[in-house]
Amino acid sequence: MKYWERFTVEGLVCVVTGAASGIGLAYCEVMAEAGARVVLLDIDAVQLQAQVARLTAAGFNVRSEVVDATDRAAMYQCFERIGQYYGRLDIVFANAGIDAGPGFLDTDGQRCAEGALENLEEHDWDKVLATNLTAVFTTLRAAVRLMKPQGHGRVIVTTSNAAVLNEAIVGTPYMPAKAGAAALVRQAAMELARYGINVNAIAPGPFVTNIAGGRLRNAADRAAFAQRVPQHRIADTEEIKGLALFLASPASSYVTGAQIVIDGGQMLGRVD
Numbered sequence: 174m175k176y177w178e179r180f181t182v183e184g185l186v187c188v189v190t191g192a193a194s195g196i197g198l199a200y201c202e203v204m205a206e207a208g209a210r211v212v213l214l215d216i217d218a219v220q221l222q223a224q225v226a227r228l229t230a231a232g233f234n235v236r237s238e239v240v241d242a243t244d245r246a247a248m249y250q251c252f253e254r255i256g257q258y259y260g261r262l263d264i265v266f267a268n269a270g271i272d273a274g275p276g277f278l279d280t281d282g283q284r285c286a287e288g289a290l291e292n293l294e295e296h297d298w299d300k301v302l303a304t305n306l307t308a309v310f311t312t313l314r315a316a317v318r319l320m321k322p323q324g325h326g327r328v329i330v331t332t333s334n335a336a337v338l339n340e341a342i343v344g345t346p347y348m349p350a351k352a353g354a355a356a357l358v359r360q361a362a363m364e365l366a367r368y369g370i371n372v373n374a375i376a377p378g379p380f381v382t383n384i385a386g387g388r389l390r391n392a393a394d395r396a397a398f399a400q401r402v403p404q405h406r407i408a409d410t411e412e413i414k415g416l417a418l419f420l421a422s423p424a425s426s427y428v429t430g431a432q433i434v435i436d437g438g439q440m441l442g443r444v445d
């Protein structure tokens with residue numbers, strides 16, 4: 174076997190949450206292209222149906238279920254059905270996530286009253302923590318119930334470089350939610366290593382997706398985010414596929430508990 178042939182997921186069963194758009198959709202595309210059977214989970218029934226139709230027409234082996242990742246009972250039932258249908262679960266991307274309302278600075282550097290700590294909507298805090306942290310816990314538990322008995326599995330959580338690097342133009346609840354998800358990845362990786370389950374995080378910087386109402390498609394926002402990145406640009410979701418394939422495939426067998434940052438150098442600091 175040539176070494177590069179380890180970068181394969183041929184025949185494996187892969188589940189992706191938040192699969193109908195952006196980074197999750199890119200994970201689905203690369204997994205399907207590399208031969209996995211992919212189950213797309215999302216709360217958005219319309220987008221989900223459209224993407225599954227597109228991937229099916231392209232000849233890929235995909236299925237989908239509309240499910241809210243924050244609905245614990247629905248998630249556990251959904252994973253049980255997946256286990257019954259395929260008789261195995263190899264790879265899970267816990268990816269569903271939302272933004273957190275305005276940051277305490279606008280993109281032009283002015284203070285934003287709505288994003289100030291004393292004015293933040295409490296329901297924004299609750300929703301962001303429920304989606305970006307608690308739903309990762311739920312997804313991980315649902316996955317582990319199937320993976321532990323089979324003695325292998327890969328769980329990959331989409332965190333953010335905001336798990337480490339604080340950001341004034343992103344809503345405040347986002348940072349603690351992502352930092353919590355990153356800590357959960359490390360803790361789960363320690364616990365699950367003996368069962369052959371690797372747990373890792375992908376921590377993106379700014380990628381053009383539909384998050385925050387598609388804010389990164391807007392010129393002013395793009396410029397504000399891009400100027401924080403040494404590569405001076407925002408990424409396309411195509412650029413996350415290589416890392417996703419690496420972490421899902423046998424090529425990353427000794428990688429667990431890692432958070433791999435993919436952010437054009439943003440973590441290194443600003444370079445004009």
Ligand SMILES: NC(=O)c1ccc[n+]([C@@H]2O[C@H](COP(=O)([O-])OP(=O)(O)OC[C@H]3O[C@@H](n4cnc5c(N)ncnc54)[C@H](O)[C@@H]3O)[C@@H](O)[C@H]2O)c1
Pocket residue numbers: 190191192193194195196197214215216217220240241242243268269270271272304305331332333334376377378379380381382383384385389
């Ligand atoms: N785009 C970026 O710049 C960026 C940077 C760092 C981290 N991330 C993270 O990447 C992940 C994917 O975000 P994206 O940028 O692709 O956004 P996106 O909005 O394009 O896609 C997110 C998908 O998740 C789905 N979703 C939202 N809440 C859900 C729920 N409760 N249950 C099921 N599905 C749900 C949405 O319907 C959507 O299809 C998120 O965790 C986000 O925090 C994104």
